Amino acid sequence: MKKTTLIRSVCMVGMAFVFSCSSNESPERETPIRATPEAFAQLKSTSLGNKVQNFQLDASQTGFFTTENGVFFTINGNCLSKNGNPVTGMVDVQIVELFERGAMLTTNKPTMGTLPNGDKALLISGGEFFLNITQDGESVDEDCDMVATIPSDITGGADTGMTLWKGNGGDQDCDGIDDDCDGFVWDQNVDPNGDPIEAEIQDGDGGERFYVAPFGDFGWTNVDRFFSDPRPKTTILVEVPEGFNDENSRVYLSYVGEPNALAYLDTYDATTGLFSEHYGQIPIGLECHVIFTSKENGQWLYGIKSVTITDGQTVEIADTDLNTANESELEALINGLP
Structure with a gap:
């Protein structure tokens, strides 16, 4: 009886040792599969779609929308048109906001700006934004400036060197949320004299500071300066x-x-x-x-x-x-x- 118990005990200890050894070994990772x-x-399109915030606007009114990060958008519904005619009724508003490099990476929206000579260099961002408006799935046009008011403390405080930029996909269309824009780069917005359009800094009632970014086109807008x-x-x-x-x-x-x-x-x-x-x-x-x-x-x-x-x-x-x-x-x- 004692001999049988002893044998069982040794076997159990041996099994435990084998299990312990095998559970502590990390199997070598297989060679990664090459994606199409x-x-x-x-994958990039799905990440971008996951970041869309949806709003609705009565085209007879001015809409005010606050995003998840506290960015305040002002859109004049009376300036919307479709096929040359004023829009009536409700419209759908899509907004994406990107502030951190993790989301910039998964959505493939890096901060590379075009230099005057056509080269590209790193931009420091005060916020990247996508905005689009549709009605019944059809695109509408905006005939007035829209305005984004952006809390500067999201990106470390107000920077007086910030200017406005437009997202550009080269020969690719980047104005839609589903557009594949692997050639994406930022081009600086300029006034009729060719001078960069600055992002105005506005003080709030509580001492907070904001970037004010007016823009007239749907698609991607950015508040940036070049890395120095x-x-x-x-x-x-x-x-x-x-x-x-x-x-x-x-x-x-x-x-x-x-x-x-x-x-x-x-x-x-x-x-x-x-x-x-x-x-x-x-x-x-x-x-x-x-x-x-x-x-x-x-x-x-x-x-x-x-x-x-x-x-x-x-x-x-x-x-x-x-x-x-x-x-x-x-x-x-x-x-x-x-």
Whole structure:
């Protein structure tokens, strides 16, 4: 009897040891699946759709809408027209607001602005906004300026250097919420004299400060200034795993200390397999994070590398650097970077 009990005890201990060992071992991750361009585009489109805020406006009135982050929109319904005729009845208003780099990444709306010479450089954002108005699913026109009044404390306080920008997709249409805009860049709004239109700073009754952004077109509007750094600049290259390219993946740069900005590498060489920021605008000595994104099994596939920029640097992203996360997890991770 005692012998039987002893044998059972030894067996149970042995089984527990085997279970403990196997449960503590982390199985090696399989090689990530290469997404199709269509699947990756759908992932970005879904993220953007998740951020739409819906309102309604009586076209005979002026509408006042406050977003989830406290941005105040003023829209004159009497200025709406459709096929050249004044709009009557109710219309649907769609608004998207992006302030942090995590949401800028998942919606593919980085803060890269066009320089006077046509090159692109990083913008520091006071807020990115999409606005569209439809009636019965048909687009309407706006014949007056709309106004967004934006609390500046969302992005760290008022900055007197902010100007207004319009989202531009190059040869792609970026005015609709479902438009695929992989060539997205910001162009500065200018007055009839060609001078940049400044974002006026307005003081509130309680001492708070706001950016006032008038804009006359539906689509994407931004309050920005160019990132400034006196250090010498360089171009960097990023090598991604074989099977990924500019159709099924993207590479972004998050600058340390700039939570309201997101750069991206907008060129890809199919021969070398390298992404590049080919304008030479990245400061040498800059601390940043190189962020690779794609899709795998319905989730975001990502890799993040912390780097300090050196002259002519090449950064490698390998399969072993990649992990998966859902939309909110990835945004929190990106927002949490220093």
